[in-house]
Amino acid sequence: MRAVALNLFARHGYAAVSMRQIAGEVGVQAGALYNYTPDKQSLLFDLMKDHMDQLLGAWSEHPAAPNAVAALEAFTRFHIRFHAARPEAVFIAYMELRNLSPENFLVIEKLRQGYEAEIETLLRQGISEGVFDTPDPKIATRALIAMLNGVNTWFREEGRLSLPDVEDLYWSMVRKSVAV
Amino acid sequence: MRAVALNLFARHGYAAVSMRQIAGEVGVQAGALYNYTPDKQSLLFDLMKDHMDQLLGAWSEHPAAPNAVAALEAFTRFHIRFHAARPEAVFIAYMELRNLSPENFLVIEKLRQGYEAEIETLLRQGISEGVFDTPDPKIATRALIAMLNGVNTWFREEGRLSLPDVEDLYWSMVRKSVAV
DNA sequence: GTCTATATTACGATAGAC
DNA sequence: GTCTATCGTAATATAGAC
Structure with a gap:
């Protein structure tokens, strides 16, 4: 069910996909889905939460780099590879934020900020090493991402x-x- | 009506906004909207088409620059200013592509490609002038945009x-x- | 755990009075 | 040109049989 929902949400958007459509692709009737999720909103939230947890988890397990340039290169390649491998989850994570309930949005937004903060730290290290020159590391981070x-x-x-x-x-x- | 639709589509997404909601914010009943648009899809398309026409029109009226570096700077500042001035239209133009009918999508996509092509040409000029060095101008264009x-x-x-x-x-x- | 059936609500769009 | 009323359809979610 979650794989089907991920695919349909990415293709048509959360609001445009019905529980009947998901059920149809899974091969069950709509009512049966409610054995696996309390409601449609939780289904969306779980997909986004899992994606962010995997992103942060994968990056945190990345080996440390010897210097800031190497770390930025590692990040660049990691980010591209990680996101290219799961285009549907990425699409949803950036497009369906406004369809989260306010409480759910805050959870996801905090995770996203955590990721951003790691890259900002990386840029600041390069500045102190004297290998990077960027006047506003926070904005530079957002620009790069x-x-x-x-x-x-x-x-x-x-x-x-x-x-x-x-x-x-x-x-x-x-x-x-x-x-x- | 179009101003209200722009605002609501940007905030909640095309699929999540009803004609009744739009009518409510305009201050009329839902039926009255159909004196101004044949249907909801045309309303979305017209908003996106207008935005792209304005973008291409504004850029084409931009004065020519003496060299590629000046042209790229002009583009950078133009793009940021133009988009910052109409965040709602920009949001819709990038988020609601999948809610366009196939024919309407092709129209918008062609306009978007036209804009991209102008920037790519600009990068190629800088390469031939010897002031830019980027191995793949098409990809570099997308990265910059x-x-x-x-x-x-x-x-x-x-x-x-x-x-x-x-x-x-x-x-x-x-x-x-x-x-x- | 899945089914059928349904409660309840809302949707886009149209008809016809005024 | 806007209104009220409505058609036909489809949405989320639930209840209860099996």
């Missing part, structure tokens, strides 16, 4: 560029954009 | 940074990211 998130709007497995190609192209731009 | 679009996710008029501040920060990153 937005740039990297953009990959998912066009990247296709079967396209002209391989994922390592994409990583190289973006790392080149990321590196230069905050360079001294 | 994604980065600049990100401004709208956090910028607030009353915030810590003024719009000229934001322009300066982003222009610094854009410039360096494609520099030789």
Whole structure:
């Protein structure tokens, strides 16, 4: 059910997908879904929460880098790979925030801010090492994440560029954009 | 009606907003709206089409720059200012693409590609002038636009940074990211 | 645990009076 | 040009049989 919901929410949007549609693709009647989720809102929240937990978990398990440049490169490649591997979850995580209840939104938003804070710390380390030059690390972090998130709007497995190609192209731009 | 629809679609999403809601905020009954639009889909399409026409029109009226660096700076500042001035239309233009009918989607997508093509041309000019170094201008264009679009996710008029501040920060990153 | 059936509410769109 | 009223449909969620 969750896999089906993820796919349908990503393709048509949370509000445009009915419990009947999800049930139809799962192969059961709509009523049966309520054995697995108390309501449609919880289904959306669980999908987004899981995604953010996996993102933060995967990044926290990443090996430490010897210096800020290496750390930023590791982040760039990690972020691209992680997001390219789960385009549907990413799409939902950024597009369906406004369909979360206020309480649920706060939970997800806090997780997102946590991720952002890690990258900001990384930029600040590079500044103190003297290898990065960016006057506002908070804004620079958001700019970089937005740039990297953009990959998912066009990247296709079967396209002209391989994922390592994409990583190289973006790392080149990321590196230069905050360079001294 | 269109102003109200723009606001409600941006806040709650096209699928989650009813004609009754729009009518309520306009101050009429739902039936009266159909004197101004044949249906809800046309209402969405017209909002998005107008936005794209205004974007392309405003950029085409922009004075020519003496060289590629000046042109890229002009684009960066134009894009940020234009988008910051109409956050609701921008939000809809990027979030409601999947709620367009297939024919309507093609129209909007073609306009979007036209905008992208102009920026790509600009990057290619800088490469031939020897002032830009980016191995894949198409991807670099998308990366830059994604980065600049990100401004709208956090910028607030009353915030810590003024719009000229934001322009300066982003222009610094854009410039360096494609520099030789 | 899934089914059928249904309660309740809301949707987009239209008809016809004024 | 807006209103009230309504058609036909579909939504979320629940109840109770099996």
